[in-house]
Amino acid sequence: xxxxxxxAIRILPTLLNATVVTFQATIWGMTFAVVGGLxxxxxxxxxxxPVSATAGFYIEFIRSTPLLTQLFFLFYILPLYGLALSAFVxxxxxxxxxxxxxxxxxxxxGITGVPRGQWEAAxxxxxxxxxxxxxxxxxxxxxxxxxxxxxxxxxxxxxxxLLATITVLELLGTALTEAGLSFRYLEPITxxxxxxxxxxxxxxxxxxxxxxxxxxx
Amino acid sequence: xxxxxxxxxxxxxxxxxxxxTTAAAGVTAVRFRSVHxxxxxxxxxxxxxxxxxxxxxxxxxxxxxxxxxxxLRLAMTLERPDSGTIEIEGExxxxxxxGDRLVPDDERHLRQVRGKIGMVFQHFxxxxxxxxxxxxxxxxxxxLGLTRAEARTRGLELLHVVGLEDKADVHPRKLSGGQQxxxxxxxxxxxxxxxxxxxxxxxxxxxxxxxxxxxxxxNLAHETAMTMLIVTHEMKFAADISDxxxxxxxxxxxxxxxxxxxxxxxxxxxxRAFLRxxxxx
Amino acid sequence: MSSPLDLLPQLLAGAAVTVQLTLLGAVVAxxxxxxxxxxxxxxxxxxRAIAAVYVEIFRGTSAIVQIFFFFYVLPITGLSLxxxxxxxxxxxxxxxxxxxxxxxxxxxxxxxxxxDAAVALNLTRAATMRLVILPQALVAMLPPFxxxxxxxxxxxxxxxxxxxxxxxxxxxxxLRAEGRRDEIYVLVLLLYFVMxxxxxxxxxxxxxxxxxxxxxxxxx
Numbered sequence: 146x147x148x149x150x151x152x153a154i155r156i157l158p159t160l161l162n163a164t165v166v167t168f169q170a171t172i173w174g175m176t177f178a179v180v181g182g183l184x185x186x187x188x189x190x191x192x193x194x195p196v197s198a199t200a201g202f203y204i205e206f207i208r209s210t211p212l213l214t215q216l217f218f219l220f221y222i223l224p225l226y227g228l229a230l231s232a233f234v235x236x237x238x239x240x241x242x243x244x245x246x247x248x249x250x251x252x253x254x255g256i257t258g259v260p261r262g263q264w265e266a267a268x269x270x271x272x273x274x275x276x277x278x279x280x281x282x283x284x285x286x287x288x289x290x291x292x293x294x295x296x297x298x299x300x301x302x303x304x305x306x307l308l309a310t311i312t313v314l315e316l317l318g319t320a321l322t323e324a325g326l327s328f329r330y331l332e333p334i335t336x337x338x339x340x341x342x343x344x345x346x347x348x349x350x351x352x353x354x355x356x357x358x359x360x361x362x
Numbered sequence: 363x364x365x366x367x368x369x370x371x372x373x374x375x376x377x378x379x380x381x382x383t384t385a386a387a388g389v390t391a392v393r394f395r396s397v398h399x400x401x402x403x404x405x406x407x408x409x410x411x412x413x414x415x416x417x418x419x420x421x422x423x424x425x426x427x428x429x430x431x432x433x434l435r436l437a438m439t440l441e442r443p444d445s446g447t448i449e450i451e452g453e454x455x456x457x458x459x460x461g462d463r464l465v466p467d468d469e470r471h472l473r474q475v476r477g478k479i480g481m482v483f484q485h486f487x488x489x490x491x492x493x494x495x496x497x498x499x500x501x502x503x504x505x506l507g508l509t510r511a512e513a514r515t516r517g518l519e520l521l522h523v524v525g526l527e528d529k530a531d532v533h534p535r536k537l538s539g540g541q542q543x544x545x546x547x548x549x550x551x552x553x554x555x556x557x558x559x560x561x562x563x564x565x566x567x568x569x570x571x572x573x574x575x576x577x578x579x580x581n582l583a584h585e586t587a588m589t590m591l592i593v594t595h596e597m598k599f600a601a602d603i604s605d606x607x608x609x610x611x612x613x614x615x616x617x618x619x620x621x622x623x624x625x626x627x628x629x630x631x632x633x634r635a636f637l638r639x640x641x642x643x
Numbered sequence: 644m645s646s647p648l649d650l651l652p653q654l655l656a657g658a659a660v661t662v663q664l665t666l667l668g669a670v671v672a673x674x675x676x677x678x679x680x681x682x683x684x685x686x687x688x689x690x691r692a693i694a695a696v697y698v699e700i701f702r703g704t705s706a707i708v709q710i711f712f713f714f715y716v717l718p719i720t721g722l723s724l725x726x727x728x729x730x731x732x733x734x735x736x737x738x739x740x741x742x743x744x745x746x747x748x749x750x751x752x753x754x755x756x757x758x759d760a761a762v763a764l765n766l767t768r769a770a771t772m773r774l775v776i777l778p779q780a781l782v783a784m785l786p787p788f789x790x791x792x793x794x795x796x797x798x799x800x801x802x803x804x805x806x807x808x809x810x811x812x813x814x815x816x817x818l819r820a821e822g823r824r825d826e827i828y829v830l831v832l833l834l835y836f837v838m839x840x841x842x843x844x845x846x847x848x849x850x851x852x853x854x855x856x857x858x859x860x861x862x863x
Binding site for chain 1: 672692699700702703705706707708709711719755796797798799800801803804810811812815818824825828829831832833835836839840842863
Binding site for chain 2: 667702753756757759763764765766767768770774778779782830
């Protein structure tokens, strides 16, 4: 069996179309993770022990269990409790929850990196906790961690094919459907790999560029 | 300057067989011919011509960034010259002649020439995962092909010479800076080099630890006939130990004179200014 | 039949397969990490290029796509392995690409002075690597390798998609037979968590020792 170029060209438009779903899942998932991670990080750093300990355990738990299994968990369990979400929304939720626990640690590193004196200065200005976070701490904590967030964006993008397993027709799901129809796996899967490579290599380079820019500051 | 004396009053006795077998006196140990070296846009050496006779103790002094250390690093093959040649006892270092062109030397011959040279570094560079004795044994076992027993005997002997035989089984992080540097000297001696390079060996030490290291080197100078190239900021030590001094500035040798002359009656204004500055400190 | 514990035997059988996949995958990954990591530092351009292509391809595409490729496409070319071995190699080669970066960084992070000292002792390049650089770099590699081992453990869930009855697939099978979805999935997730714990603890321990500047396994 050799690579059938005609067949590959025939299915290429379908697969490229499917990357739209891949992108959507990545963007929504990352939006969730960028916001959720920040909330989680702040909870994790709470001075109220039960809150920080719970957040710490949650982060640890999510990070040491597989995304695929978490995906199945949400997909099969949520409907039991009356939450009938579409497969796509379930997938985005799983990506967002999973990556929140990674971005939380990234934010935490950024926040710990803000010198103690900044907190003290905020206190002398009589700022409330919310104002301190919003006006003093976060503007200093977030820029340095942008490259790390970028890395997780690329990782999440590469994890979207997992959504195929809960019937989301993103890139891999579409390719497997095509393969099921034609009984040819070589072309669809090779194309999927090529598309991922073509998209993630430049993004990785971009992130490396960001890292260098932030490192020189 | 031929052979080794067995002992000097006040010095640590050095076993005869530890001293290098010297080449016939009068042979040039190290020769630089119009050596140039740049790091990026910085021209660190701008044409160095230097001849060091066997057995000479040459001190190299000058402000930081003048290229002193680079001379040692080139002689140790840690850097390659951009142009020019370096010879060790008449043999090209790191290069070989093919027809009338110079090409990089093959590894085998390079190591044969390099084997004549030893070096002690500013930051000791001891291997942190090995004990003092293992540090000293590493070269003899793996580069000279001694048995472990032979290397062990030699290693203990040398640790005795630097006054650290009781620290043989201690890891470097448990030693003071001065002790670490003495182990590093023993490690370099274990290779029986004929030419020894000392690169600012006391610059990284706390002031109270400088003396013990300089004493070891002074004794070595008394006990052996090794050729020594010594880069240092310790002017008194340089004056004591060296036969000859070169003063470097901005990648060139500004003044080259017997140490009795250079320190007492320097010929160049730059040398005078430098000596004034360091002695006033 | 009502206690969640009666589900355990079947899940534990799956977990045993997960452990096997993780351990064997780790062996493959360690091999690829070391070979590719060293190759990327080779003085030979071609060797460096081949290693770079391997690393970029396997880091640039998804593990799941690679596993499908190994499972569906390789047999077409005549290279047919049992599903279990396909899983072990696909996971190991994937994680090895990340591991090679760990190896490379650890080697480059060994102080320049250590190489200088090895040259001054006239060691060959090979002896320098073996006796001076690697022993120090290996210690620095341990924490990141531990994190990769957790990634590998989680990655084994992917081979449930190529018919291997590891923990996630065992959960799915049980689900079909028993229903009891919530109990099963909570147990499955807990089992992964428990398996990851010893690795997490070891990584923390290693990081603490390293940050104190001590070397592992030495008390001196």
